[in-house]
Amino acid sequence: MIACDCPVCTSTDKKDKRLRSSIMIQSEKTTLVVDSGPDFRYQMLRANVKHLDAIVFTHSHKDHVAGLDDVRAFNFFQQQPMQVFASDATQEVIIREFPYAFYESKYPGLPEIKLNTIGIETFEVGDIQVTPIMVWHLKMPVLGFRFGRFTYITDASHIDDAELEKIKGSDVLVLNALRKEKHISHFSLGESIEVAKKLKVPQCYLTHISHQMGKHAEVEAELPNGINFAYDGLVIKV
Template sequence: MIACDCPVCTSPDKKDNRLRSSIMVQSQNTTLVVDSGPDFRYQMLRARVKHLDAIVFTHSHKDHVAGLDDVRAFNFFSQQPMQVFASEPTQEVIIREFPYAFYESKYPGVPDIQLNTIGLEPFMAGDIPVTPVMVWHLKMPVLGFRFGRFTYITDANHIEESELEKIKGTEVLVLNALRKEKHISHYSLGEAIEVAKGLQVQQCYLTHMSHQMGRHADVEAELPNGINLAYDGLVIKV
């Protein structure tokens, strides 16, 4: 956190040095990213990503969409529009935040974006099958996504039973846990653990943690088997 001198923000452990929540999903033929927050440019540079086919959005909050402008580099090298998959409400925010990308007469070099509307029905992003899972971020509907045996959910504090059914059978679940104390719109650590246990997943990684969670090593030592804190650069193969 900017200007913070707490033990987490000053920790020498690289696992305590976290950027905005996002993941990259790859198959043999397709590379996609879920969300493009304010750190998108640096995340792509840090991971040395040379090609990106699509961005799939969970919701429209600034910490998940603000970096979209930087797809222009991928446009330049691929000479293709970036395929963006988002709900209609999220698309409305994207168009409002980046209007110059959607003008009929575009300034040279602006992002080239192809919007694809998604709801709760499964869809394909390249050759990657994606199943949306609707969760609640207080009163805001947010989309999580299941990719085969892997499910990614962020910015949630409630999941209805019908949507939990979509997650069952997942081998690896990534789920948000903001801090140990209860929060109005995010799962707390204890709440996220209960969700993971209820779904009986083999492995759960917790993400979207604030510095209020505590140091990575300290929290890891308290977690039950099969539940771990995620960290920047974590690679999962399923």
């Protein structure tokens, strides 16, 4: 956190150095990213990503959409618009935040974006099948996604029973856990552990972690078997 001198923010452990939440999903033929937050440019550079087929959005908050402008580099090298998959509500915000990307007559070099509307029905990005899972971020609907045996959910404070059923059978679940104390719009650590245990997913990784949680190594040592903290650069093969 900017200007913070707490033990987490001054830690030398690289696992305590967390950028905004985002993941990259890859198959043999397709690469997509879930969310393009303010750190998108650096995340792509750090991971040496040379090709990106699509961005799939969970919701419209700034920490998940603010980096979308930087798709212009992929536009240049791939010579095609970036395929963006988002709900109607998220698309409204994207158009409002990046209006210049949708002008009929555009200045050369501006982002080229092709919007694709998604709801709760399964869709495909290349050879990757994506099943949306609707969760609640306080009163805001947010989309999580299941990719085969892997499920990713962020910014949730409640998940309806019908949507929990979509997660069951996953081998790996990534779930948000903001801090130990209860929060109005995010699962706390205890709440996330409860969800993971209820679903009986063999491996759960916790993400969207704030500095209020404590140091990675110290808190992870207290977690139940099969539940770990995610960290920047983590690679999961499913």
